[in-house]
Amino acid sequence: MDISKVGVxxxxxxxxxxxxxxxxxxxxxxxxxxxxxxxxKGIGKIxxxxxxxxxxxxxxxxxxxxxxxxxxxxxEAGPFADCDLVIEAITxxxxxxxxxxxxxxxxxxQEGIFATNTSSLAVIDQAAATGRPDRFLGLHFFNPAQVxxxxxxxxxxxxxxxxxxxxxxxxxxxGKLTVHAxxxxxxxxxxxxxxxxxxxxxxxxxxxxxxxxIDAAMKAGANHPMGPFTLLDFVGLDxxxxxxxxxxxxxxxxxxxxxxxxxxMVSAGWYxxxxxxxxxxxxxxxxxxxxxxx
Ligand code: CAA
Ligand code: NAD
Numbered sequence: 001m002d003i004s005k006v007g008v009x010x011x012x013x014x015x016x017x018x019x020x021x022x023x024x025x026x027x028x029x030x031x032x033x034x035x036x037x038x039x040x041k042g043i044g045k046i047x048x049x050x051x052x053x054x055x056x057x058x059x060x061x062x063x064x065x066x067x068x069x070x071x072x073x074x075x076e077a078g079p080f081a082d083c084d085l086v087i088e089a090i091t092x093x094x095x096x097x098x099x100x101x102x103x104x105x106x107x108x109x110q111e112g113i114f115a116t117n118t119s120s121l122a123v124i125d126q127a128a129a130t131g132r133p134d135r136f137l138g139l140h141f142f143n144p145a146q147v148x149x150x151x152x153x154x155x156x157x158x159x160x161x162x163x164x165x166x167x168x169x170x171x172x173x174x175g176k177l178t179v180h181a182x183x184x185x186x187x188x189x190x191x192x193x194x195x196x197x198x199x200x201x202x203x204x205x206x207x208x209x210x211x212x213x214i215d216a217a218m219k220a221g222a223n224h225p226m227g228p229f230t231l232l233d234f235v236g237l238d239x240x241x242x243x244x245x246x247x248x249x250x251x252x253x254x255x256x257x258x259x260x261x262x263x264x265m266v267s268a269g270w271y272x273x274x275x276x277x278x279x280x281x282x283x284x285x286x287x288x289x290x291x292x293x294x
Contacts, residue, residue: 001113001166004028007083009100011042011073013236013274014117015089017145020046022087023070025174030072030079034090039073046071049146077107085170087139089117092242097121098129105130113163115139119190119239120246123156123183133158137167140187141176143235151176156183185250186243194243195255197235200228202259211279211289229279230287233272241266261292 004027008019011033019031019042033039050068053059059067072079080086086108090096101114108114113135116126127136138154151171155164164180171178181187186194200214209217215227224231232240241263247256265278270290272278280287 001084001111001162003084003113003166003170005030005083005085007032007080007086007104007108009033009086009088009104010090011039012089012091013143013239014141014145016042016045017143018087018089018117018141019071020049020067020146021141021174021176023067026070027173028070030074030083032074032076032080034075036075039075043071043073077103080104080108083108083112085113085115085166087115087117089141092119092121092239092246094121094125094246097126101126101130105132111135113137113166115167117141120186120194120243120250122185122250123154124158127156127158134160135163137163138181138183138187139167139171140181140189142189149175149177150189151178152181152187152189153178154181154183154187186247190243190247194240194247197228197232197240198244198255198257198259198262200232201261204229205259205261211292229289233278233280233282233287236272236274237262237265237278238271265292 006022006027006029008015008029008031011031015031019029023029031042033042050064054061054064086104088097088100090100097116114130114132115137116123117140118138123138127133130136137159140152140154142148142150153167153171168178179188204211204214211229215229218224218227226234241258244256244258269275270277273282276282277290279290281290
């Protein structure tokens with residue numbers, strides 16, 4: 001199927017990036033959030049990144065204007081009616097995602113394809129709640145979506161071959177390396193990466209090193225671009241806890257269980273970079289590790 005208009009739901013960390021890469025690939029994009037402030041914040045980040053690309057000479061001003069002109073923000077479902085592809089990037093919560101899909105199923109044209117950017121939920125649980133399980137797949141981007149090269153294209157038992165093919169051609173057009181993943185909780189990357197991040201918290205709880213030492217060690221000793229605590233704060237501790245809970249529920253293995261420190265930080269409202277405080281405090285000029293007397 002030919003895609004010309006893409007709908008993105010959720011203008012948070014992932015949704016704004018997915019909207020930007022889609023518009024950069026020439027698609028018309030409608031970006032929706034349920035909260036005006038978050039929608040404005042997401043669009044503001046796109047404006048900032050486009051301005052930076054122009055400043056650095058990576059993009060002509062006219063091209064940046066073209067990208068921005070292809071993105072429309074909304075709080076409504078109506079503008080999704082003629083979308084060829086809808087990608088949801090809302091909160092990692094099955095009940096919220098099902099409510100959204102039920103609404104969109106009644107609004108978006110019948111031939112439109114639905115995709116979830118979920119990190120850990122089974123795609124089939126969302127597909128089966130719609131009247132179009134054959135036109136439903138997973139398109140799992142990585143944070144930041146503008147920069148990370150990978151897209152996991154997830155086929156569930158009901159995904160039709162032409163839907164899967166459309167997912168791959170969309171991924172290639174937005175410039176991603178596409179990998180075919182099965183609908184196994186956590187797909188490929190999170191199945192391996194999430195236990196690593198959770199284990200870093202356990203290592204800290206057990207006194208293996210400080211937040212800064214563990215980060216520095218994994219950067220310099222394993223060549224990771226970010227240490228695990230910087231990455232946890234970057235992904236979002238609320239999202240990481242939701243992912244851990246879903247993966248633990250599915251596999252019942254300790255490696256997926258959210259450590260007590262993570263649970264308590266989320267209860268305290270410390271979500272990482274997006275809330276200004278997580279394993280590091282972001283209120284000053286440079287991030288400082290937080291003293292966790294939890
Ligand atoms: N949004 C958009 N662009 C960003 C960005 C952001 N949040 N952060 C950095 N960039 C861009 C910068 O603009 C810069 O581009 P230019 O050089 O063209 O200006 C480029 O990325 C490099 O940035 P920096 O030089 O500032 O920093 P860096 O070299 O350290 O790279 C990084 C930043 C790409 C984020 C790098 O630190 C990195 O790869 N970190 C690991 C990220 C990672 O592992 N992501 C996966 C998380 S797990 C996941 O996503 C799955 C899930 O379901 C939870
Ligand atoms: P986020 O908290 O930054 O953003 C979620 C956004 O969705 C918020 O702005 C919220 O207002 C909005 N929202 C909630 N319900 C909505 C609804 N019904 N309609 C429209 N908007 C709604 O979360 P995020 O980190 O962008 O994660 C979004 C999804 O992407 C999750 O499924 C997550 O697991 C997945 N994901 C996250 C990452 C990451 O590193 N954070 C990476 C890959 C995938």
